[in-house]
Amino acid sequence: MTAITRRHLLTAISGAAVARTMEASAQTTTVEKTLIAAARSKNLTYGAAMATWQTDRDVVLRRTFDRQCGTIVPEWEMKWGAIEGTRGTRNYTGADRVVSFAASHGLTCRGHAAIWYRNLPKWVEPALKAEGVEVMAAHIQDLMAHYKGKIKSWDIVNEAIEPKDGLADSLRNTPFLRQLGSDYIGRAFTIAAEADPNIQGFYNEYGLYHNDSKDHDRRTAVLALLQKLKQQGVPIYGLGIQGHHDLARPFDPSVFAAFLRDVAGLGLKILITELDIDDRSLSQTVSERDRLVAERATAFLTTALSERAVEGVLTWGLSDKYSWLNTSTYQKRSDGTMNRCLPYDENFQTKPFWYSLYYALRNAPSR
Ligand code: GLA
Numbered sequence: 424m425t426a427i428t429r430r431h432l433l434t435a436i437s438g439a440a441v442a443r444t445m446e447a448s449a450q451t452t453t454v455e456k457t458l459i460a461a462a463r464s465k466n467l468t469y470g471a472a473m474a475t476w477q478t479d480r481d482v483v484l485r486r487t488f489d490r491q492c493g494t495i496v497p498e499w500e501m502k503w504g505a506i507e508g509t510r511g512t513r514n515y516t517g518a519d520r521v522v523s524f525a526a527s528h529g530l531t532c533r534g535h536a537a538i539w540y541r542n543l544p545k546w547v548e549p550a551l552k553a554e555g556v557e558v559m560a561a562h563i564q565d566l567m568a569h570y571k572g573k574i575k576s577w578d579i580v581n582e583a584i585e586p587k588d589g590l591a592d593s594l595r596n597t598p599f600l601r602q603l604g605s606d607y608i609g610r611a612f613t614i615a616a617e618a619d620p621n622i623q624g625f626y627n628e629y630g631l632y633h634n635d636s637k638d639h640d641r642r643t644a645v646l647a648l649l650q651k652l653k654q655q656g657v658p659i660y661g662l663g664i665q666g667h668h669d670l671a672r673p674f675d676p677s678v679f680a681a682f683l684r685d686v687a688g689l690g691l692k693i694l695i696t697e698l699d700i701d702d703r704s705l706s707q708t709v710s711e712r713d714r715l716v717a718e719r720a721t722a723f724l725t726t727a728l729s730e731r732a733v734e735g736v737l738t739w740g741l742s743d744k745y746s747w748l749n750t751s752t753y754q755k756r757s758d759g760t761m762n763r764c765l766p767y768d769e770n771f772q773t774k775p776f777w778y779s780l781y782y783a784l785r786n787a788p789s790r
Contacts, residue, residue: 458766459493461781466790467728468735469780470494470530472697475520477745483771487741489528494576496533496696496737497521498747502542503562510546515569522573533737534574535696536581536627537563538611540597551602559599559607560614567618578627578663578696579615580608584648586640592651593644608648609657616658626652627663627696631682632723634675642682653689661692664727667739668719671704676726687732695727697739699764700776701748703756712763717775724783731790736780744769 462469470492478485488495499505500517507513525532538559550558563579585595594600599607612624626649630641645662652659668674686693700716707715727733740746748754748762756762761769766777 456781458491458777458781458784461784462493462735464785465728465787467733467784467787468493468531468737469784470496470533470735470737471741472496472498472535472737472739473521473524474498474745475500475517475524478524484742484745485528487767487771488524488530491741492530494531494533494735494737495521495525496535498740499542501535501566502539503537503547504542504544506566507562508544510544510550513565522570526573531576532574533696534566534570534577534622536578537566537615538579538599538607539581540595540599541582543598548598548602551598556603556607556610559603559611563611563614564618567615567622571619572621575621576623576660576694577615577625579624579659580611581627582629583608583626584628584641584644586637586644592647593640594648609652609655612652612657612659623660623692624658625661625663625694625696626659627665629665629667629697631664632666632668632674632679633672634678635672638672639678646682646685649686649689649691653691659691661694661732661734662686663694663696665739666695666698666723666736668698668700668723669704670700670702670715670719674719674722676722679723679726680730683727683730683733687730691732693727693730693733695724695733695736698723698736699739699746699748702763703748703754706758709760709763713775716763717779720776720779721783724780725786728783728787731788734790736784738765738780740765742767742769742771744771 458469473488473495497518500521505517506515522532583595584593586593588596590596594605615622615624628645630638631645649662683693700719702712702716705712705715743749743761743763743765746764748764766774766780768774
């Protein structure tokens, strides 16, 4: 090799090395600024709900899940109504696509939700009445068997409390309660754990964070339920706190922190499972709304993450574009503008909410 050629070669090599270093440092910077990197730095997780109708058509959404999340949860595909609308024809196509999306992007998939009074096929209540607990058991057992080794973290029972219904222990008046009695909740957890002893079973609930009498009653009832389940030795791993905030309703960090402490005191873990912040009550400019959403996010998340039993945060979607608050007609803002409820706007630009989330995760006490 001549000197000139060698010099050219060396220049080319060092050029390539510099380019590689620059690329690597750019990558490092990008990685450091993701929500999942911020979460992992504190041994937490961050994730979001997804639906295949959204990811199928939106490459930017897919990329955002890929870069920002460590966990996903199906918004709809794993609910009973999605799997077995007609009795005996269990169809896992949609749910399996969410699970394989997770696997191919290196994400963990949560299960949501085994037992819920909504999205429930019409045939279920008469079947429960005629055949009893076996109907619920068959559904849970099949779900657990289908996803054994693939899904660990499961919302086993969703939204079983409703003080307004005026029933004993503030239990919600659901087909399960009506047909199986109040211990259907504990039984659901036991059936799930027997089917797959490795799962982490969560009781998932909304309305536990606003500082008003409605949520005060809901906190009291949920805590009593959790206490009872623990006393009975029910295999429950944690409480999923949905986190659907309404900015018309107040938040008090000290009240919420006390609730988290009580839950953690029962030996339960906690996950924020469905965070979004509804700005329907605000008539201000978009930037003022964004500021108020971010302010609530910071107050809520810094309080939540200060409790060491909290293992992570999932938002109910990533972008305003696909939020249930913007896509279901009955939820929309009356002025026709987008609800600014999630960390990304409809063009996948980060909003102040994103920074609230990022800094709350990054500054959380280590686990
Ligand atoms: C509840 C359920 C979710 C979802 C939202 C609305 O929070 O747990 O699965 O249906 O309502 O989208």
